[in-house]
Amino acid sequence: MTRPELRIRTDRFVSNIAAVRERIAPSTLMVVLKDDAYGHGLRWAVDAATEAGVEWYGSYDVGSGVEARRVLGDTGRILAWVTSTDAEIDDALHDRIDLGVGSAEYLTRIVTRARAQGVRARVHLKIDTGLHRNGLLPEEWEQTIADVRAAEAAGHLELAGIWSHLAEASDAEDDDAQAVFLEAVRVAESSGPTPEALHLTASAASWWRPELRGSVSRIGAFCYGVRSADGPELDGVLPVAELIATVVTVRDDEAVIAIGSFDGIPSTLAGSHVGTTAGARELRRIDATTAVVAGWPGMRAGDPVWLFGAGEHGESSATTLAERIDTVGEEILTRLTSRVRRVVVA
Incomplete structure (x- = not known):
């Protein structure tokens, strides 16, 4: 991918x-x-x-x-x-x-x-x-x-x-x-x-x-599965979509992933938590077509990173990300560009 x-x-x-x-x-x-x-x-x-x-x-x-x-x-x-x-x-x-x-x-x-x-x-x-x-x-x-x-x-x-x-x-x-x-x-x-x-x-x-x-x-x-901004979680309701990017480069203690502001990710989301195979990690920087994530033991090119989803890998929900920049969860979803491939998986 x-x-x-x-x-x-x-x-x-x-x-x-x-x-x-x-x-x-x-x-x-x-x-x-x-x-x-x-x-x-x-x-x-x-x-x-x-x-x-x-x-x-x-x-x-x-x-x-x-x-x-x-x-x-x-x-x-x-x-x-x-x-x-x-x-x-x-x-x-x-x-x-x-x-x-x-x-x-x-x-x-x-x-x-x-x-x-x-x-x-x-x-x-x-x-x-x-x-x-x-x-x-x-x-x-x-x-x-x-x-x-x-x-x-x-x-x-x-x-x-x-x-x-x-x-x-x-x-x-x-x-x-x-x-x-x-x-x-x-x-x-x-x-x-x-x-x-x-x-x-x-x-x-x-x-x-x-x-x-x-x-x-x-x-x-x-x-x-998008809850209200500043609202509680919803019983029996889970996020339907999860945004996943691939590690393209590993350097020192960081992983570079193939997603950036050109894909519709606000650069102001830097500092939030994303999900990895080793759990939550900090999203340190968002550039034009890539982003930088704090590394984890054994990371390598091709590993998935979850930008948002249901939290199964330590990632935030779309609404949690939205709350960081004073907006609503649906904006995080709807601003994604056509460079992001939509895939129905189940």
Whole structure:
């Protein structure tokens, strides 16, 4: 092996999905696929999750939703929640992708495109519960619901869901957000059927705040074994991916490995611990295409070094590395470049 490898464990992904589903039941799991399934590969993730019985997928953008639909065929439900262009709306309608809607302007464009195509668009209406990350304001909600019901009656729309994001800054703020969310659901129910998918929580709140869960929970990072920054370990959940590089040169008390900042490893991670066949060692320096690791007895060219993983060889997790540079674990995964070979090993 001359190029570094991101080795991806399907068995762990499936096991994590089972652990998450057990934790959030009776809420339904929506596996989130943003950023190419957090750097693991969208097609692999959809294949594996489908085999595990997952029916809901959060693609974030329409393009990823279209790719997921190619894998799913006629099965499964996909939600793309980023505001999209008219051409993307057309693609979503063609491939039966639900659309997250956070503004009256976007809703109008979706209805226009659905009318032009002679199809019924499935939408999830977003209420702004205080995070101000897109979403309709509470004072806009009643009129927008009326517009949605009129479009439903005309055959252009189906209100498939109501959703929002939480700030997760404090329990009290999240409780207040839930109150806004539930009032939005009440207003919708007063004018028609309750939407199938009510989803307020993502990974952290779905895991630790059961009283906030709706009928669906959007969970990305935890399914891939990436815990929250500064958060505790997750029972029954392990990192799905491990990053491995090969020793190319041995000199004195150091090993030079074939990975560097050009591969997407931040140079500021110097000083962290990596895994070797002899256990944890310090990552002393990160250069452009190589890095230097503290040596161990009997080291030689060709030996593997684990940059991150499940800790089986003394390595840190992606999130532990991220905490050193004040970011989140998924950034360590998603910034890896194409020079890192993705290999599914189980």
